[in-house]
Amino acid sequence: MFAYCTDPASLDGLAWLSCYLTTGKHMNFYWSFGTVLLLLAITAPTALLFGYAGASAARSTLAPLRWFGQIYMAIVRSVPDIVFFLFFVIALDQGIEYLRHVTLCPDWDQPVRQGNDFVVCTAAKMPLGNAPQWMHEIYGAGLAVLTFALVFGAFAANVLFGAMRAVPRAQLETAEAYGMTRRQVTRRVLVPQMWVYALPGLSNLWMVLIKATPLLFLLGVEDIVYWARELGGTKSPRFTDYPHGDWRVYYFGFLLLFYLAFTKVSEVVLSRLMARLTLGQATAGGEAQRKAA
Amino acid sequence: MSCAQTIADYAFRSLGYGERLLPRSDFTLCQQFTLIGSGMIWNVYFGVLALLAGFALATVLALGKASTRAVLRKPAEWFVFVFRGSPLFIQFFFAYFLFQSLASGYPVLSGLTSAWAGALVVLFFNTSAYSAEIFYGALQSIPKGDTEAADAYGLSGWSRFRRVIWPTMLRLAWPAYTNEAIFLFHATTLVFVSGFPAIQQRGDALYYASYFADKTFNPFVPYPILAGYFIVLTLIVITLFNAINRRLNRHLPSDARRRVKYRPQLVR
Numbered sequence: 001m002f003a004y005c006t007d008p009a010s011l012d013g014l015a016w017l018s019c020y021l022t023t024g025k026h027m028n029f030y031w032s033f034g035t036v037l038l039l040l041a042i043t044a045p046t047a048l049l050f051g052y053a054g055a056s057a058a059r060s061t062l063a064p065l066r067w068f069g070q071i072y073m074a075i076v077r078s079v080p081d082i083v084f085f086l087f088f089v090i091a092l093d094q095g096i097e098y099l100r101h102v103t104l105c106p107d108w109d110q111p112v113r114q115g116n117d118f119v120v121c122t123a124a125k126m127p128l129g130n131a132p133q134w135m136h137e138i139y140g141a142g143l144a145v146l147t148f149a150l151v152f153g154a155f156a157a158n159v160l161f162g163a164m165r166a167v168p169r170a171q172l173e174t175a176e177a178y179g180m181t182r183r184q185v186t187r188r189v190l191v192p193q194m195w196v197y198a199l200p201g202l203s204n205l206w207m208v209l210i211k212a213t214p215l216l217f218l219l220g221v222e223d224i225v226y227w228a229r230e231l232g233g234t235k236s237p238r239f240t241d242y243p244h245g246d247w248r249v250y251y252f253g254f255l256l257l258f259y260l261a262f263t264k265v266s267e268v269v270l271s272r273l274m275a276r277l278t279l280g281q282a283t284a285g286g287e288a289q290r291k292a293a
Numbered sequence: 294m295s296c297a298q299t300i301a302d303y304a305f306r307s308l309g310y311g312e313r314l315l316p317r318s319d320f321t322l323c324q325q326f327t328l329i330g331s332g333m334i335w336n337v338y339f340g341v342l343a344l345l346a347g348f349a350l351a352t353v354l355a356l357g358k359a360s361t362r363a364v365l366r367k368p369a370e371w372f373v374f375v376f377r378g379s380p381l382f383i384q385f386f387f388a389y390f391l392f393q394s395l396a397s398g399y400p401v402l403s404g405l406t407s408a409w410a411g412a413l414v415v416l417f418f419n420t421s422a423y424s425a426e427i428f429y430g431a432l433q434s435i436p437k438g439d440t441e442a443a444d445a446y447g448l449s450g451w452s453r454f455r456r457v458i459w460p461t462m463l464r465l466a467w468p469a470y471t472n473e474a475i476f477l478f479h480a481t482t483l484v485f486v487s488g489f490p491a492i493q494q495r496g497d498a499l500y501y502a503s504y505f506a507d508k509t510f511n512p513f514v515p516y517p518i519l520a521g522y523f524i525v526l527t528l529i530v531i532t533l534f535n536a537i538n539r540r541l542n543r544h545l546p547s548d549a550r551r552r553v554k555y556r557p558q559l560v561r
Contacts, residue, residue: 248386249390255383255387
């Protein structure tokens with residue numbers, strides 16, 4: 001990185017550290033924070049979307065759709081945590097490959113499950129065997145995001161379902177009295193008004209989602225946990241210019257601080273957002289704001 | 294090999310008794326049920342001990358957090374913030390490497406690098422922090438009338454705490470505390486996927502479930518078995534805690550009782 005880094009063995013103190021912390025692998029480590037934030041930025045809206053769809057389905061007047069929404073919420077919420085993460089990624093992967101197998105290779109006569117092996121034809125492999133490395137990474141990350149969104153979507157659905165029911169009935173009736181259709185009531189009154197009731201639950205969920213990101217490591221994404229283990233381990237002088245002992249404790253201490261700072265910042269932002277949403281609402285919080293003003 | 298033989302071989306495999314080698318091919322349902330069940334011993338061990346020890350520390354922390362004296366309040370607040378604000382997964386990794394470097398300096402502490410002690414300490418601190426927050430909230434919502442009545446009867450200090458504040462706090466906190474207990478048991482599955490190694494393949498239920506899933510490349514058998522075990526465990530926890538809840542609320546008219554609602558939270 002810096003000009004004086006050409007001979008690390010001759011350096012010591014801060015100069016050594018500044019070179020050490022700017023090696024190519026460390027850059028990967030810093031980028032992986034970006035990966036985690038990016039995955040969060042994709043997962044959170046997707047989960048919210050799943051949640052909204054689930055909550056709308058659970059409120060539907062169509063019975064099968066309603067049952068589907070309710071069953072989705074019930075099943076995902078009652079099965080323990082990481083079991084779902086480990087299970088879903090393989091299950092989704094095999095499901096996609098199986099579907100492609102059935103459509104792309106109709107004249108394949110052998111069974112897909114042969115003892116301990118899962119065999120599909122080459123054309124059905126996802127991604128294709130000759131695809132570049134980045135395709136594999138994107139596909140893996142995509143599966144991870146989908147899994148997270150599916151699981152957190154169920155929780156978000158539950159929160160939104162409760163929030164939709166918490167919107168004062170009188171407001172909806174007023175809208176109906178103005179001649180709005182059910183769809184218009186939903187779009188113009190219910191959805192804008194529900195956020196103040198949903199935010200406490202959603203912010204809880206956001207905190208849980210932040211704290212779930214290290215589990216990406218279990219799903220095989222090269223995230224911050226992977227790099228912290230990789231970089232912190234003992235490095236012998238034979239293989240690297242920057243030999244050091246077992247520094248994993250410092251790397252994980254740094255991750256701990258990162259997460260603490262991240263949750264703290266989220267807390268502050270969310271409480272501001274809550275104050276903004278409470279403004280003028282017929283809730284205890286809104287009343288307190290009115291009195292204070 | 295009969296199923297009874299498999300159970301005899303593998304029922305206590307997670308503790309190191311019985312057959313040394315795990316099955317390598319031709320996996321039967323019986324083997325999967327037995328080994329995953331054997332792993333559940335560790336989940337129960339971690340959950341029960343952390344919960345019992347955590348209950349005591351959580352009470353102290355909650356009182357500290359509610360204290361008016363900054364000397365007591367600040368450490369309690371920081372403890373709760375650190376353990377609730379960071380992922381348990383990272384805490385396991387950090388603790389494992391911390392214990393390792395401590396053990397190289399002080400050989401007395403070398404026990405902490407193995408899961409049975411080290412992971413237990415982490416889970417203990419973690420559940421203490423989460424429970425302390427629950428207990429703190431309950432302390433804040435003790436009806437004013439209760440403490441005023443205690444004052445009127447001349448109760449003060451320890452006897453006021455012992456006879457009025459503590460029972461009321463528990464009564465108010467119990468539904469939320471039940472959920473915390475359930476998630477603690479769920480969280481015990483993280484132990485062997487984080488830093489702590491499973492020595493000689495003595496792992497918990499998830500360890501064996503993922504072993505089978507890796508070997509057979511078929512997640513549709515071991516994970517549902519694991520989920521089934523956990524549902525049973527959760528039902529047992531709910532039954533026990535409901536019994537305690539009834540005892541805590543036995544003096545109240547039945548419609549004023551707080552019902553326990555199972556509200557799953559996902560990851561800690």
